[in-house]
Amino acid sequence: MTARPLDHRVRSRIVAEARGNPLALLELPREVDAPEPGWEAREGRSALAARIERGFARRFELLPGDTRRLALIAAAEPSGDAALVWRAAAEAEIAADAIGPAQEAGLLELGAQVRFRHPLARSAVYRDATAQERRAAHLALAEAVVDEADADDRAWHRAEAAVGxxxxxxxxxxxxxxxxxxxxxxxxxxxxxxxxxxxxxxxxxxxxxxxxxxxxxxxxxxxxxxxxxxxxxxxxxxxxxxxxxxxxxxxxxxxxxxxxxxxxxxx
The missing domain is CATH 1.25.40.10 (Tetratricopeptide repeat domain)
Structure with a gap:
């Protein structure tokens, strides 16, 4: 649902770019509300994935700071190990209740596994962060690895946190x-x-x-x-x-x- 009726050009664009993708039909209206002068000529036919990813990024931007930091840690951990994400959050001094706004928004869940609403939601969080924020997330993950069997994961996260x-x-x-x-x-x-x-x-x-x-x-x-x-x-x-x-x-x-x-x- 949108806050107001969509302009017919926006509605047509959404239907055309969604191409029958149910997630796209849900997400694109959040990302585009109304056209601006010259909208058709300026936009062209942008990639559907990039449009949806941008929409997810804007939704994450509305969340509290610690929630965004927690989401970034989750996005930086490719294995989906929720226990590791929680330990990393503790290393970064992020309270457990920071997950609340992301869950309420339907963007992220931390149960037995990390579950983003969609892979594009994960990539949106990671791409939208600054280099310094990404390094901090990887450093917290590296310090949270406690099992030597996961030494390769620790090495990779340390590398992503390295400067110089x-x-x-x-x-x-x-x-x-x-x-x-x-x-x-x-x-x-x-x-x-x-x-x-x-x-x-x-x-x-x-x-x-x-x-x-x-x-x-x-x-x-x-x-x-x-x-x-x-x-x-x-x-x-x-x-x-x-x-x-x-x-x-x-x-x-x-x-x-x-x-x-x-x-x-x-x-």
């Missing part, structure tokens, strides 16, 4: 990448190694970790990303063994890019 270069966190991420590779999780290893490289202060170690990240991306089937990491590794000081690895990886990437194509002409 940090060898201690980079080493934790490298260890997490090793565990990910051992279980065949090449995509996770890529993420850990790339962030580890970004946080590494020593140029030689940074180059070696970039080479590891390139290899992991090759194993994950991300050839273009592997080439970018290989270029970063080659720009740094590599020892002879790593130079040989880099050359081998470059040859493998070159072979993968030409395999299946026509053979080169000899004359």
């Amino acid at each position: 270069l940090d060898e201690e966190v980079a080493a934790e991420l490298e260890a997490s990448a090793g565990r990910a590779r051992a279980r065949g999780g090449w995509s996770a290893a890529c993420s850990f190694l790339t962030r580890s490289m970004e946080l590494t202060p020593d140029p030689a170690l940074r180059a070696r970790r970039a080479l590891d990240a390139a290899d992991a991306r090759m194993q994950a089937g991300a050839a273009d990303a592997a080439r970018a990491m290989l270029a970063a590794a080659s720009a740094g000081p590599l020892g002879e063994p790593d130079q040989a690895r880099a050359q081998l990886l470059g040859a493998r990437l070159s072979f993968a890019s030409t395999r299946g194509g026509r053979p080169p002409r000899c004359c």
Whole structure:
């Protein structure tokens, strides 16, 4: 329901962009009430997801500060572990009753699992926060990890909370990448190694970790990303063994890019 009747142009736009999506039909009217002069020409055909996400962001902006902080912590924790979110909230000195306004608005629930109204509500909270607010949320989550079995989660949250270069966190991420590779999780290893490289202060170690990240991306089937990491590794000081690895990886990437194509002409 809207506070007043919708202009027919807005109503038509909502129906057209919703495309039969029930959630969109519920959320778009909250985001657009009435047209402004030049509305049709200025808006164009914006992405439906972006429109709905913007609407969720505006609804979260109306909530109290601690409620928004709690929602950001929940949005920053991808596993949906409500117990971890509550411990992080306590680390951030957020009272348990801060969840009330978000629940009453139908935007977020913290029961056995974290439940946002929609994935776009989660992304709206995270995107709308400042970099400093996101770092604070990740730091609270990192400090709330109590089980060593969740060491990889702690490493990732510490990395997201880091400002500048940090060898201690980079080493934790490298260890997490090793565990990910051992279980065949090449995509996770890529993420850990790339962030580890970004946080590494020593140029030689940074180059070696970039080479590891390139290899992991090759194993994950991300050839273009592997080439970018290989270029970063080659720009740094590599020892002879790593130079040989880099050359081998470059040859493998070159072979993968030409395999299946026509053979080169000899004359």
